[in-house]
Amino acid sequence: MSEVAVVVNTGFQTISKERATGAFSVIEKDQLEKPTTNISQRLIGTTAGVQGKLDVDGNPIFAIRGQSSLYAQQQPLIVVDGFPVQGDFTSINPNDVETVTILKDAAAASIWGARSANGVIVITTKSAKKGTPLKVELNAFTRIGKKFDLDYVRPLAPxxxxxxxxxxxxxxxxxxxxxxxxxxxxxxxxxxxxxxxxxxxxxxxxxxxxxxxxxxxxxDNRGQISDYLLANPVSTQYNLTLSGSTGRMSNIVSLMYEDNQSNFKETTNKRYMVNFRTNAEVFNWMNFNFSGMLYANQARNNGVGLSDIQGMSPYDMLxxxxxxxxxxxxxxxxxxxxxxxxxxxxxxxxxxNPINEIANRDLRTDQLNTRLQAGFNFKIIKGLTFDTKGQFELFNTFNKGIYNDNTFYVRQIVNQATSWNQSTNVMTPNLPKGSILNQSRSKAQSYNWRNQVNYNNVFAQKHEVTALAGAEINNVVTEFFGNPTTYGYNDQTLTTGIFPNGPGGTFFQIKNWMGSNQTFSYVNTYSYGTERYFSAYANAAYTYSKKYTLSGSYRTDASNLITDDPKYRYAPFWSVGLGWQIYKENFMSTIKWIDRMNVRATFGYNGNVDRSTSFRPLIATAGSQNIYTGDYTATVSSFGNPTLRWEKTRTWNIGLDYSLFRGKLYGKIDVYNKYGKDLIAQLSIPAINGTTSQRLNNAEMSNRGIELELGTHMKITRALTWRGNLNFSYNKNTIEKLFIATYAASTLYSGGTGAYVVGEDANSLWRFVYAGVINNQPSVYGADGTTYTFAAFTPGDGRDYMKNTGTLVAPYTLGFSSAFQYKDFNLSFMLTGKFGHVFQRLGxxxxxxxxxxxxxxxxxxxxxxxxxxxxxxxxxxxxxxxxxxxxxxxRYLSYLVENASHVRMQEINLNYTLPKSLLSRFNMSRLQLYAQGNDLFTIYANKAKEDPEYPLGTMNPRPKITFGIKCEF
Amino acid sequence: MKKSYQYIIRSISFGLFILTGFSSCKKYLEEPPSKTTSLVVTTTDQLSALLNNYTQFYAEGNRTAIYSTDDYELPKSLYDARPATFSSMATIQFMLWDIPYLPDDTREGFWSGEYKKIFYANMALDYVDKVTGPDADKAAIKADAHLIRAYSYWELANTYCLPYTDANKNEAGLPIKLSTSFEEPFVRQPLSKVYELIESDITEALKTTVPLQQGAQVRHWRASKAGVNGFAARYYLNRNNYAKAITHANAALAEYSTLVDYNSEMRYGRDGVLTIDAGTPQQQSVTIKFPYTHDNQSDFTDMLGWKEFLYFRMLDHESWWYIPSQNLLNLYDQTNDLRYRYHIVEGYSYDRGMSKPSYNYPGYIFFFKDRIPSGPTVAEMLLIKAEALARTNDVAGAMTAVNTLRAKRMLPGAWVNLSAINKDDAIKKVAEERRREMPFSQRWYDLRRYNNNEDPNDDVNLSKTFYPYTNSAVLSTQPVQNYTLPKGSRRWAAPLPRTEIISSDGVIEQNSY
Structure with missing residues (x-):
């Protein structure tokens, strides 16, 4: 039974798995421990209903149980140690993660209210174990990958x-x-x-x-491109964690350093992270905890991009x-x-020349982020505790790009800005010589404060009650500061140039080399945004006789929406759940092969918010005066949304947890239906209202699905054990209500938000059907048996003659992991599969x-x-x-559409733990050596031999191998 | 001791809970989400900023005006030379006064664009009395908004509705929007209601005291006395109210009467140099002479600097070729008329891709390749005055007005001054001058006017010869046929975009033909 995590963490409380009525998934510890540069990589393939894709640098995009909003935020909410965090997974040291819980249904997530409709990922970080004087953990690995295959990423004809x-x-x-x-x-x-x-x-x-x-x-320039512009991607990470505790205080500190070389020469980043966490039992009735995170990331983006390589002829030697x-x-x-x-x-x-270009520019993005959390816990009377805690985050990003005047970038700008009198050949430079400097900075600052009362008690050994109630506020301010381009910059002396003939404009026109008017911007730009939430919530569960659980939660969220009437700011979200531990019933006790069986059912609402519209029309103002008239200007940013309200997603979920044959087979089954109402969508309205479409809360979308998880833990021989985990999920997405008057063919084939069609999947791929060559012109089929040539835009509504070739997002996903333990060796692998969707191959x-x-x-x-x-x-x-x-x-013909089904060997990991007997001589408690291969191969169903997730002509992850060592004292 | 601790803690915790929860929640949530976007309007400065944004107002993509008159002509021979240049079906359909296919045209932007301007005007009017700011600013904003609204409704009515005559008073007009609410009825009001609104908006706008010229700046992108009078003069000329047309034209000219002298202030700009029939024995290099106003596409210096604007509006042609008809070309004194020299660009067809095999045809070029002044100008005031005088039988006065303009447009010489022998001759001379001066921009409105005024002599029946066509192709293998738009045809009202009819659930009705 140890395989099944016994608690789930909702971010507000930990509850025993047995008593949880919602759909939770807990990521297994050995899965979290494998080497990674981003903790989210560890989630891929582990959980039914969580569809993830990594980009070439290992950054993820997740969707939990399908797309639930058309326009609002679609990423799941990330919670670290009880608070939603700004930034993404990069602000989390993967070595510090103790548990990851994924909240999938309403009962699990509704306690998070707004933004929980896309699911919630709850992360808790490690803390020192009580009574451990000092523990030192050291982990180091290096990962190296193959260079890009130019035939794949740059598929030009020879x-x-x-x-x-x-x-x-x-x-x-x-x-x-x-x-x-x-x-x-x-x-x-x-x-x-x-x-x-x-x-x-x-x-x-x-x-x-x-x-x-x-x-x-x-x-053939492939060799030179590879030698001069491409690099083997390499990541090296070192992590040191020290933890210890005295009687009443425990501390943990971790230091991480990571060095990454991207696939392109001169594009690198270095990450530094410090985490500290302390917990003190100040009095027996009061606990204090504090944690701090400091993160620095220094990225150098001097290298070329893929488009630079794709833009050269195959014979353009470097x-x-x-x-x-x-x-x-x-x-x-x-x-x-x-x-x-x-x-x-x-x-x-x-x-x-790109080699010259990358050597003479210095393009930096530096991030400096910090997160502080502190809280008190008071024990009031038996079973009743009170928490007050807060979080402060400050994220800074600095962009600074210097191009020195060996770069074409500078030479071109300065030369072309020169006025050239073509009859006399007299030149009047309008920009100074020297480097060009571009700078900008952004800052996000947030605070949260939460107060919560908790009550846990058991009465008469039969009545188990858990309840909590609380309120919190959250304030996020994001700012951006853009500096005008500095010309004639000298990084040694910090001198800058001036515009010798002024910046141009109506009253002081200056011409460029070709005689056109030009103006140089000299103003700063700013933006300032505030997101505020106030929330009050309560949650209670009652278990009778350790068999029957009834749970309920309620939350109201309010946000700083623009409205005259404050009542529209509030949105109530709630859920109820039932749990029945059926195996504890007498009639089941005779069935010996059932260790555990638990039935769950939940119903409730999650929410989502869009702050860009209001009942009233809104405007946006320009940051500086119009250069031709000298006037300040503004535009209408929203024409008004008389239907404004919170997006609501109704979910029911029925699940079954089971463990059979003494833990040889365990897992769960979940069936769900998510139905989003009042979704914000860009809907057609008559143009006489000032716009042909407006964001209105008037769309509906459903996601229905089933999820299966199957696990096993078997001793095959005395020394060999096998653990396997298979998960499978199916999701069907349908847009149930949406009004759009007509779809131009180009809108449909462009996809995205414009191509949402009622009755179809939100990610449908619409394509023309090729009709062959007619009257010497290639043609596509039109409405009612007509054909249209390629010479002009096709008329009418594209739905009448285009084909919905399928969905781009896989309805069926599969994850399979397997681990073999033989004595001190452990061999594991992770396979993921996605099926039933389509992609477009290269034509x-x-x-x-x-x-x-x-x-x-x-x-x-x-x-x-x-x-x-x-x-x-x-x-x-x-x-x-x-x-x-x-x-x-x-580019939009149905014959290019291929089956996107594939199976990916995500990783293979081999580790060897030295026997304790050997280690004790060195005062070591654990020493592990490991090797891991990632992105080793993919099997695809399409005939085009393209990886559907990274089609031909895009950057595809290359096979990588990792070697590392982990030791503990 | 322990008990009292617990009591204190309980009190504190409860207090904190209340404090964070409910004390200042309303105020806390009133913080605006952004300082620069998604703003609620609270000041006159914000409304002025909306109206200052000329890029939202100046362009009129009226393809009826561009294609549907006798100023535009796509002869069969030109089409045959390179059909690919004329692949947009809208070109053919507007030119031939199509009815069945135009409602489904996918590049519609005029109807929606004018209603967007109306929304901006209504937004200003909705808010102007609720916001803080000086009264003078509020008055200027109101006048500006009324002018914008009158202007757009007038353009829409003169494109999508039948000409306004006694007989047509109850014909379908336009949906009338007077606020920013989406709840106002969508249904098309009778034409008379639309004109009542236009006239009352003009009356309101005429209350402005804002001068056109303020210091060194001629602020024609905002409403001014001269600008409103200019539009009023156009409006009353179109209503055949010549006395009022003269009054307003004179009022405009009294305030501002600067003309661009083509003899000294017009010049060629950057040449287009290209090679035609490349790789054939006929290969040769050609230089296309463009006016300097062609040089800048996105830089507004020359456009805002055009000295004749009373109110800044331009006809905007996304297909970049105003093809002048032979009829229009013949109207010019090709030697002495500097408008011909600069605006009729020889060999413009080469620029439009007709260079191999080469085919030579001119284009009408004003600003860049796509824009022609269409707002009231000093030149238009002189022509309105001339026409109204001619129609009220002041032949000499009419000739004086028209010749004032011609002096700035022609090489000096005997040909500058026109003379007329009688009223009808004067009307004819002025009408021809009007066409030379303002091709495309005013012609459609003029034709509707000529066919419905008291004067039968100026009536025009339009006809064109071209291939048959479908919604997606020109049937160039079939013989050409004749298309007509006679006086009194219901097609003088262009069809509405079908998306309006669908989006309004049929409440907005299509024109009946």
Whole structure:
């Protein structure tokens, strides 16, 4: 029975699992102990109904039991040691976490009132064990991953195919004029494009052009990109925890340091964290506790982004054979050379190279966060206690970016801001030379104060009563401070430049190099927001004869909504629950194979809040005067919401907990129905009201589902034990009520909030159905058997002819973990699976000749070899003038939609704990060595061989391996 | 001892509980969520800031005005040269006075855009007496809001409703919104009600004492005496009330009469240089001469600096090509009229993609590629005055007014001064000048007026020749056909967007045709 955690923590109280009527999930301790840079990574796959996805750097996005709000906050609430916290999981030292409880249904979460509709994740941190003089824990690990596979993250066609395609695109599929004039300088054509265009205008011969093209076909920059711009992701973490207690006081302090190298060179971060927690029994009737957290994160974001890599032609080499940096041209270079007296500009060098760029910029984001919690607990009479506690948080983020004047960034800004008299070639610089500095800062400050009375008692050994009541206030102030760009900055002397000819504007116009008016911003920007809550709550449970439990909770939340009538600020949330420990009934006592069986049923309401609307129209003001008129300006930010109220989610949940065959099989089953009412949605209203749509509390959405958990703990042989845990969940999301007059096709295919359709899943993927080539034009099926070409936007309501190809969020999820203990070795793994949803694979990108590089992707061959009836071909018409418009269609075709089902090997962990007998010689109580592999492989159902969660052309997590050591004294 | 401790603690705890809970809760929750967004309006400065925001008001995407008159023409030969340039079905449908497909056009923005301006005006009027601030500011805000509302209702009525005549008094007008509430009835009021509102709003706006010019600034993006009089002159000309038109035009001109002299103040800006028929034996480099007003798309310096505005409004064309009809081009003295020299841009078709194979056709260019002044200007006042004088048989007075404008638009010479032999001739000369000066922006309204005034001589029946079309394609393989919009057609009212009818659950009704 030790496998099943005996208590659940709601953040307000701990209750025994037996008496809990709600749907709680407790994460197992050995799962929390594995090496991680973010505690949320430990939750993936562990709990039925919790769907998580990690980004490439391991930061999570969670949804508990489906999406429950259309526009309001969708992330679950995170509670640490009893208080909701600002910031995300990064403000929690993963080594400090003692327990994690997930509250899924109304009975579990309604005590959190507002914002609990998305579920609550309750974390408690470790405290010192009583009577332990001193315990030292040391944990260190390092994790290294493979570099990106450029064929996956940058799926361009190979150089030879690219050049051939560029020839076609140049000859036939232009959207703009061929660059020739000085105003065309910004056409950042590829090298092949430049050769074709230069030949076209007679600046080079056919032989020169062909020589260039043939040379380009042989080049491949993947090696250089990998060597100069990419890095192996590495994370190293050290953690030291000291804890101890005397008779009446216990203390714990932990120090963590972590160093991360991202997938890109020069993009790194260092994290430092100190946590301290003390608990003192001041008198036998009064306890005092205090905890403090200090967190610093220093991020350096100098590296390139994926888009920089994706924006280069496959033959754009970074380094010449002599080691010098190439020019990855951002201009149409021959025009610059022919028509622009570059040496007369402030900077004569007009070249761009990313290696040079990342070496000459210093882009920092520094975070300095602190969290303090303190509380008193008074024992008043037997069973009655009183808590008063508070939390203060101060989160600061500083952004500072310095680009020195070796960067193209600076050279381009300064050169282009120069007024150039094209007849006399006299230059008038309008910006000073030197570095450019961008700075901004944000600050979030919050406090909570809570007072709570608790009552726990047992009468006549049959009547068990637990009750609490309390009130709390919460105030969060977020501020942002933006500084204007500083030009001519010198980081050594801290000197700055001035605008030599003023900042421009109506009365002091200054021209840029091309003769257009320009203005330079010189004002600071600010924002200031306040979120306030007041809440009062009560919760009681009564258990009779240790068999029957009745629980109820009530909470009212009030927030600083904008309203004339304060009554609208308050929202009542409540829940009731029943528990029946059926196995304690006499009629069950004969069934020997049942260790435990508990039936639960709950019903209640959770809530959600949107502060952006009001009964009345609201305005937003501009921070500075309009540069042309000198007036302050404002806009209407909300046209009014006469239906304003709190979003409410009604949930019922029926569950069964069981443990069979002496703990060999245990787990639970939950069935639920969540129904959101008065949800804020962007609804159609007649435009005569000033807007065609307005956020109104008038939508409804349901989530229905089932969750199964199955666990086992078996001794296979004397030395070998096996623990397995399987969880499975199904969720069906439906938008039940929503009024939108009509959906343009482009609104539907763009997805997101605009594509919510009544009767459908909130995450539906709407696509055109390809109809083949008709009259030399690729077409899609339209309403009533018509077809539409790719040349213009399709008319009417997209629902009439587009196809809902499925949901992007998996209705079925699976988690399977398994751990084998053989003597001192432990081998475990975690598999996750998601099924029944869809994703869109990469299709060919049909690039026309525009004002930049023509970059056909790797699917070019699919088009070349495909049939026009199945796949959109290259244009049939020479000089296809609307080719550029095709991207409104070819990206949104149903034939690109694939089954997204997959199974992921999340991690494999092997650890070895040295025998105690060996350790005692060194005064050690535990020494463990471990190795772990993450993201090792994924099995997918789609034929496109893409990872549905990280499709081709996006950053995908690469296999990583971790080695670490953990010891305790 | 122990008992008393417990008593104290109990008291304290209960006290704290009460304190945090309920003492100052209401005040605590009244803190606004933000200092800059989601604000409740409490001051005149905030209302002024709303009305100062000219980007919310100045643009009029009225595609009926752009496409549906005889100033616009897409000849078959131009279309055939490169259909891809004219792929927007709305172009074809507005040009051919479509009825069945236009309600479903997905780029509708004019109806909703004008009602948004009306909302801003109603917001100012709802709040102006409830907020704190100087009385002078309140008066200015009221006048401004009444002008905005009158202006928008007038534009909507003249686009979506039949011309206002005695016979049409009870025809479907517009839903009338006079507050920011969503609860006001949606139903379309009779046309007479709409005009009563416009007229009363003009009367209110005329109470303003705000001058157009304040120090060095000509503040035409806010309502002024000259601006309101300018709009009133336009309104009364359209009601065929020539006496009042003259009164208001004179009042506007008395306050402000600066004209831009095209001889000295108009100039070419940045050239467009491109190559046509690239890669063919006909390849050649072309230079497109643009007026300087074309140079800036997002910088407002030149637009706000245009000296003739009495009130800042512009016709805004998202497809970037006002295609002048042959009929319009023929009206200009192509040698001496500087409006032709600067605004009729030769070879603009190349800029619109028609460069391989090349096809040469001009475009009408004012500000950037998309905007033409449409608010009342000094030039319009002179033309209103000239027309009203001509119609009241003051031929000489009419010619003086029109020639005042022509002197600033033409090269100097004998051709500047027009003369007329009689009333009808004067009306004709002024009408032609009006078209040369304000193509696209006023033509639709003028045609409705000409066909419904007391004068049968100025009536215009429109007709165009083009291919048949469907809701998604031009049927260019079929023979061209004739389309007409005769005097008295019910299509002089453009169809309403269908989303309005759906969103109002059928309460807002479509025009009947």
């Amino acid at each position: 150089s030879d195919q690219t050049v051939e395609y560029e020839k076609l695109a140049y000859a036939n599929w232009r959207t703009l004029q061929n660059p020739i004039a000085v105003t065309d300088n910004g056409f950042a054509f590829s090298q092949a494009g430049i050769a074709l265009n230069e030949f076209n205008f007679g600046y080079i011969t056919a032989a020169e052009r062909d020589a260039t093209l043939e040379r380009l076909k042989t080049l 380094v010449n054979t002599d080691g010098s940096y190439t020019d990855i041209n951002r201009y149409y270079t021959p025009i610059i050379n022919r028509l622009v007296p570059t040496s007369k500009f402030p900077y004569a060098n007009w070249n761009y 060919f990108n049909y690039p026309p000749t525009w004002a930049s590089r023509v970059l056909p992707n790797v699917k070019l061959s699919e088009v070349m070899n495909g049939k026009a009836t199945d796949i959109v071909p290259l244009p049939y018409n020479p000089n296809e003038g609307r080719y550029y418009f095709w991207d409104r269609f070819h």
